[in-house]
Amino acid sequence: MVSKTEETQLNRLENQVDNGGGGAWEYLCLARKLKVRRPEKVLKYGLSILNDSKKRSALGPEEWTLYEQVAIAAMDCQCLDVAKDCIKVLRKKFPESKRVGRLEGMLLEAKGLWGEAEKAYSSLSEDNPLDQVIHKRRVAMAKAQGNISAAIEWLNKYLEIFMADHDAWRELAEIYVSLQMYKQAAFCYEELILSQPTVPLYHLAYADVLYTLGGLENLQTAKKYYASTIDLTGGKNTRALLGICLCTSAIGQVSKGRNKEDKESPELQSLAAKALEKDYKERADDKHGLLTCVLRSLKI
Amino acid sequence: MVAELKYEISQNAYIKLVLHALKHKTTAVNGILLGRVKPQNESVVEIIDSVPLFHSNLALLPPREIALIMIEEHYGSEGLGIAGYFHANERFDDAELGIVAKNIGDHICRYFPQAAVFLLDNKRLEALPKGKDQSLVIQLYIRDASKNWKLAGPDGGSRLVIKEPAANVVLSDYISSEKWQDVVDFDDHLDDIKMDWLNPELFK
Numbered sequence: 489m490v491s492k493t494e495e496t497q498l499n500r501l502e503n504q505v506d507n508g509g510g511g512a513w514e515y516l517c518l519a520r521k522l523k524v525r526r527p528e529k530v531l532k533y534g535l536s537i538l539n540d541s542k543k544r545s546a547l548g549p550e551e552w553t554l555y556e557q558v559a560i561a562a563m564d565c566q567c568l569d570v571a572k573d574c575i576k577v578l579r580k581k582f583p584e585s586k587r588v589g590r591l592e593g594m595l596l597e598a599k600g601l602w603g604e605a606e607k608a609y610s611s612l613s614e615d616n617p618l619d620q621v622i623h624k625r626r627v628a629m630a631k632a633q634g635n636i637s638a639a640i641e642w643l644n645k646y647l648e649i650f651m652a653d654h655d656a657w658r659e660l661a662e663i664y665v666s667l668q669m670y671k672q673a674a675f676c677y678e679e680l681i682l683s684q685p686t687v688p689l690y691h692l693a694y695a696d697v698l699y700t701l702g703g704l705e706n707l708q709t710a711k712k713y714y715a716s717t718i719d720l721t722g723g724k725n726t727r728a729l730l731g732i733c734l735c736t737s738a739i740g741q742v743s744k745g746r747n748k749e750d751k752e753s754p755e756l757q758s759l760a761a762k763a764l765e766k767d768y769k770e771r772a773d774d775k776h777g778l779l780t781c782v783l784r785s786l787k788i
Numbered sequence: 789m790v791a792e793l794k795y796e797i798s799q800n801a802y803i804k805l806v807l808h809a810l811k812h813k814t815t816a817v818n819g820i821l822l823g824r825v826k827p828q829n830e831s832v833v834e835i836i837d838s839v840p841l842f843h844s845n846l847a848l849l850p851p852r853e854i855a856l857i858m859i860e861e862h863y864g865s866e867g868l869g870i871a872g873y874f875h876a877n878e879r880f881d882d883a884e885l886g887i888v889a890k891n892i893g894d895h896i897c898r899y900f901p902q903a904a905v906f907l908l909d910n911k912r913l914e915a916l917p918k919g920k921d922q923s924l925v926i927q928l929y930i931r932d933a934s935k936n937w938k939l940a941g942p943d944g945g946s947r948l949v950i951k952e953p954a955a956n957v958v959l960s961d962y963i964s965s966e967k968w969q970d971v972v973d974f975d976d977h978l979d980d981i982k983m984d985w986l987n988p989e990l991f992k
Contacts, residue, residue, distance in 0.1 A: 525814065634882060665847050666816070666878075668887060693845075700849040727851065727978050734850050772981040778858040785857050 489655075489689065490522050498522065505533055512537060513547070520557055527564035534558035535570070552581060559591055563598040571595055586612055590621055602629055620650055627659075639663060654680060661693065670701045688720035688728075695731055704742045711735035715756065723763055730782075732760040737786035794832045795872075795904050795928060797821075799952040800991055801838040803959050806925060807968040808840035809876035809908050817843045817973070818892070820856070821872035822863045825902065833902050836868055839985055840973035846875075847888045855974045855985075862986070871900055874926070876908035883910070885929055890937050897931060904948075905929040905937060917963065922956050924948060 661676035714731035
């Protein structure tokens, strides 16, 4: 998960390198640190360093990390020959390494040789039953073969052991959402919010899922979590502001004819609407009319 | 009557959707088709424009509801309505029209019964640069009498036509020049409202 500042920094570096201003190594390190998926750039910049013996030896021991990073990017771009070469170099340097073994497994995956990849991972995990990467490769393989129920099963098994892996919870939540299993997705976001209560993304996603589930109670809870997202993002999150408006409208519809005393105070939605109007006027004036139309439809 | 319907898509609408899918190769993406029944010929639905919607969490309602209101309002003033839905699956091997796509298609049919659903044909897209197969890289799905979405027959190719015959050539050019980087979708807009989902400069 990457913040806006981190993404801007990465993009700036990318532009710099693309325009011949150097900084390839900084880019590669940042990409590795942020765990972003930009295989074309990583492959291009990585190879430019690896294919230059001076630049390569200047890296010292980091050379091997770069080979690994480039191997993975190459597999992602289906440049399997490049990947094979990188892995060969690593194998030569680290003949007994399980880490290289994992890369070899991934190469089998990239070739679509699922059975052989599974064999490779099984033998690696015999000695390392707690290797997280291998567990996750199993999930990835199931997903790649379209076996979503197996992916869910493996991912749940993984989370029973490694319940602090936030990325895994997010992955599971997103798989559930794609299958319209919103209750299960909600559970995942609840786990995430419990363990990392100050990450606004989880509050927002949870609110979106609850709204999608519908029903008065879920809508009221969704509204609370859109509100907490606004709180955690200094009022700048467009999705959360719109979420407040959507919830207010939906709650109004669902509770038509009910006791007026249950009606919530209108301040939150008018504040949200005002914030949205101000933002659109300032930064997206050509769409301001459309926003007004949205607010009108939602009777805000 | 619906069985006789033909769909005519404009080059820009077509290319925009395919480029959007190429920008987000690792996830499913979707989009809205804008159009109307052709004024001169009621058995043809013309798809005049498209709006790329999302590249994450396609099955969540809040962003979709906002997008539909804004899109309808904008295009309504141009005499166009929501006429269909586009979907591209996450995996290359997945050639099925999934449940999310069908549900959104059903929703659109409530307002425009002749609505079509287009599914990106990954195999044809892959073959495009090789120049062998010049058919459109999208598949047409139509609802049958029992409201099930069906691939428009083996002659589906003739029910979906593109106005501009050189569209695939233009598309191939754009792919080589990585034009897909410039496509803005609704997700991008919600993340930063300065990003314009109308993509006014895309084909200039």
